[in-house]
Amino acid sequence: MTTAENDQAMIELIRVSKMYPPDIQALADISLRVNKGEICYLTGMSGAGKTTLLRMLCGIDIPDRGYIEVAGKELNKLSGSEMQALRQNIGVAYQDFKLLPEKTVAQNIAFSMEVAYRSRSFIRQQTKKLLVQLGLSGKESTRAGKLSRGEQQRVAIARAVANDPVLLLADEPTGNLDTETTALVMDLFHTYNKQGTTLLIATHDHSIYSYAGSRVVTMEQGRLLVADEIGTNGGNGANEANETNKVKAKIQAHAASPLAPFKSRRYQKNKRTAQEEKLYQQIIIKEGLETVMGKLTRGVEI
Amino acid sequence: MKFFFAVISQTWRNIIETWRSQLLSLMTITLSVLIFAFFYLVYMNALHAGDLLNNDLRLIVYLEEQPDYPLQEEYRHKIEKFDKVEKIEFVSRLEAYDRFKEQLHENQDVLQDVPHDFLPASIEIYPKRTLDTLSRIKLFSEYLQSLPGVLKVQYGREWVERFYSFVQLLRIIVFLSGALLVLTTTFMMGHSIRLTMLTRKKELELLRLVGASDNYIRVPFFLEGALLGAVGAGAGLGALYLLFSWIALHFSGQGVSQMFPFNFFSGSSVGIIILLAMLLCAGGSFTSTHKIINL
Numbered sequence: 001m002t003t004a005e006n007d008q009a010m011i012e013l014i015r016v017s018k019m020y021p022p023d024i025q026a027l028a029d030i031s032l033r034v035n036k037g038e039i040c041y042l043t044g045m046s047g048a049g050k051t052t053l054l055r056m057l058c059g060i061d062i063p064d065r066g067y068i069e070v071a072g073k074e075l076n077k078l079s080g081s082e083m084q085a086l087r088q089n090i091g092v093a094y095q096d097f098k099l100l101p102e103k104t105v106a107q108n109i110a111f112s113m114e115v116a117y118r119s120r121s122f123i124r125q126q127t128k129k130l131l132v133q134l135g136l137s138g139k140e141s142t143r144a145g146k147l148s149r150g151e152q153q154r155v156a157i158a159r160a161v162a163n164d165p166v167l168l169l170a171d172e173p174t175g176n177l178d179t180e181t182t183a184l185v186m187d188l189f190h191t192y193n194k195q196g197t198t199l200l201i202a203t204h205d206h207s208i209y210s211y212a213g214s215r216v217v218t219m220e221q222g223r224l225l226v227a228d229e230i231g232t233n234g235g236n237g238a239n240e241a242n243e244t245n246k247v248k249a250k251i252q253a254h255a256a257s258p259l260a261p262f263k264s265r266r267y268q269k270n271k272r273t274a275q276e277e278k279l280y281q282q283i284i285i286k287e288g289l290e291t292v293m294g295k296l297t298r299g300v301e302i
Numbered sequence: 303m304k305f306f307f308a309v310i311s312q313t314w315r316n317i318i319e320t321w322r323s324q325l326l327s328l329m330t331i332t333l334s335v336l337i338f339a340f341f342y343l344v345y346m347n348a349l350h351a352g353d354l355l356n357n358d359l360r361l362i363v364y365l366e367e368q369p370d371y372p373l374q375e376e377y378r379h380k381i382e383k384f385d386k387v388e389k390i391e392f393v394s395r396l397e398a399y400d401r402f403k404e405q406l407h408e409n410q411d412v413l414q415d416v417p418h419d420f421l422p423a424s425i426e427i428y429p430k431r432t433l434d435t436l437s438r439i440k441l442f443s444e445y446l447q448s449l450p451g452v453l454k455v456q457y458g459r460e461w462v463e464r465f466y467s468f469v470q471l472l473r474i475i476v477f478l479s480g481a482l483l484v485l486t487t488t489f490m491m492g493h494s495i496r497l498t499m500l501t502r503k504k505e506l507e508l509l510r511l512v513g514a515s516d517n518y519i520r521v522p523f524f525l526e527g528a529l530l531g532a533v534g535a536g537a538g539l540g541a542l543y544l545l546f547s548w549i550a551l552h553f554s555g556q557g558v559s560q561m562f563p564f565n566f567f568s569g570s571s572v573g574i575i576i577l578l579a580m581l582l583c584a585g586g587s588f589t590s591t592h593k594i595i596n597l
Contacts (some may be wrong), residue, residue: 018502058511060511070488081515083513084513084515085513086513087512087513088509088512088513089513090513092511098504098507098508098511100504100505100508110511111508111509112512112513114308114312115514115518116511116513117304117308117507119304142415159512163512
């Protein structure tokens, strides 16, 4: 993938908020950009809003406010058929697996490929390949309900990646796995990432992101607490370190202000849509008001 | 084409997985089709028998006097004014005597001392054969009775009226069993598909999550309904054919069955009944899937 392609956003969230009744703030003013081909880890305690964020990205939940763009498509503007087409290109490994217990492992994995009208031979080969890669060889005819939690989790991951998605959303993908199997799953994720799949992984598992060399976004109570962080073993040599610092700075700048997404080429003046322009103006006004109010509170003369 | 193969294989899988729960629907459809087809078959054959009887159906109008040619023309004019007829035949007193004598065969000698003009002259009217001939014939006879110089009108009134009532009754039963067929197939099918969809709610939700289109979800249920309709109707008609063959085997060559041949449905009628059941079942499942998908 070229640098220009990498600069394009796969996920773009601008001031996204979601409130669940009666007054649970699941997401509060979340702004985040994940570039094509990037691996981004989403961390935070339970209830921080990671799952809600992933649900928004695959169109299961709708935000109360804010702008969401996935693979160049603004989610709240998509028609039913456009959303269906987008979902065929997004692989999702759910925290609760969403497997069909009465169906076999092979049938569960084939599910997403059948919907995309893949040929029988492709489905057979892909299923076999994934079962080998995830250490589930010989389990294809076993009913999913008969598997252990760890095995079910791997089947859910296999289903998510089976259709060669452009974006993979994984919610606690290693939650039930031992170290060895976690390594298998992470290897699979990296293989897909090398082929161009963008990964957004929500996890508690410190071990999988601390040495990963990828961006880490931390959430707390529906907010982005620590915007970005690059894993410590990401670079080899001065150039890579330099590049890492550049990315880090860019991401920090991006997360520091809600206006940051508008600094990208995609949202520069004259390139914004009417809705984006409206949102931009709203943010400008709100930022201005907040600055004035802050100064007034601190007794600074305006 | 890919969509077509995908939904066919999905339909097949659905049927394999849920055939036990669909068995009750299949039996209901079979029974409904059997009941409807049975009465419809009897009705069709009754109409056919009516047609055969119509061939011999005639009104005999006995006259006071033998009409001369101008009077015959006047009668003809008045009869045709009321209704179109196949044929009008004037029978003189002598012709009536000759016919009677012929019918007596070896007993003709009883007419030895009887005058040759003892029978009245008459007009034999053969009405045009239409579906409502039997219902109109009573009105026709009343009209003919009102004509001047008419002694009596004869047409086997009691028999025609009974037969007409029988056909009317059959028509009502066919209508009712048709309504039963429509209700049972659409409601039973709709209900059964609804239950299937509710039991597979998780699967349908997952299909949505992996990007399945409405048609990808809906069409297999629609096809399943149509297929159940076809199999149910086929089984119902098959059972009726077995019943028909059994009756034909045990009652062939006996009085009434010789007079009125009892036939099974033509190929096109069988096709139409099966198509109708398929459409009804597909309609029932379509309504259900539409409701559930839009929930």
